[in-house]
Amino acid sequence: MDRNCSQIQGNISLAIPVHMEVESPIMRVMIPILTVFGIFGNTMAFAKIVSDKRLHTHTYFAVAALILSDLVSVCLYGIHVLVYLSFEVKEDVKLFEKFFMSATFGSTHASAAHVVFLVGLRYYCVVKRIHYETLSKRILLKISCILWVLSVCFATVYYILRFHTDLDVAVTVLLFRGYLLCLPICIIIYFHLKKITVIRTVSFSRKLRTSGGSERMIRARSQIIVMSRMVSVILTSSRCRRPSIRFLSV
Known part of the structure; x- marks a missing residue:
């Protein structure tokens, strides 16, 4: 009995992308x-x-699409916990274990994909503001549906490689976990760096425009001052010459 339980525990530990041990009393409650x-x-x-x-x-x-995908993942994890903590059902865990493994990997993929979708949308909002405003909710819904279809395909590939090939179980799970962890982080970092670069470039160009405009204003003001002084000198000199001309004419 203990051997079967430990074997089931080992199988379940490989069943989900992020596994939390539930053997300790604290974790059983938390x-x-x-x-x-x-x-x-x-x-x-x-x-x-x-x-x-x-x-x-x-x-x-x-954000709502991301919440929905997270909700599916949390519900699947809750089902896993309830089944695992139920001692009476422990012997029957393998009946749904294959489906649970694949579905959990698929929902986790959907959550990670929608995080990337949110970050990419914010990047598009900053870089392509005009095109961002023209996006419709239907297009966003199509993108979300495509991400879910890709997640189902991801779960199907996992199911095939995990249960219908001779690949090592640990290697298969490690590859899929690495994919779920590394690829979204790399894409998020890429979008973030691109967004920061665009923001710095735009702010720098605005500073150049502002500084260039202020320099032009200073030059214009100095030219106006010089011209006003020249006009005042000309008027003063003309006034000074008029009495002398009158004096000479007299």
Whole structure:
């Protein structure tokens, strides 16, 4: 019995992208509480975005799509915890283990993809502001659906490589975990660096314009002062010459 339980535990530890041990009493209490709070928080945030018309913007649409994908991931994790903590069902874990593994990897991929989608949308807002304003909610919905389709394909590939090939289980899981961790981080860093570069370039060009404009204003003011002094000198000299001319004429 203990050997079967340890084997099941080892299989489940490879089942999800981020595994948290539930053997300790503290984790047995904390993980269900955190799962409930995650489900409640994501549900409330999603309902707030849907109900408040002021939040019906492109950015909050991407946030809502991200919340939905996170909600699916948290629910799957909650199912995993409930089944694992139920001693009576432990022997039957393998009945849904394959589906659970693939579905959890797919939902995690969807969450990571929607994080990249949100960061890319903010980058597009900064760099291509005019094109960003022309985006419609239908286009954003299509992008979100495409990300979910890619996530399903990702889960399917994982299922095939994990259960229908001779590849080592640890290597397969490590590759998929590395993909889920490294690729989104690299894309997010790329978008962030590009956005910072564009912001610095725009701010530098604005400073040049401002400094150039101020220099032109200073030059114009100095020229006006010089011209006014020249005119005053000319007028003064003409006034000084007029009495002398009158004196000579007399």
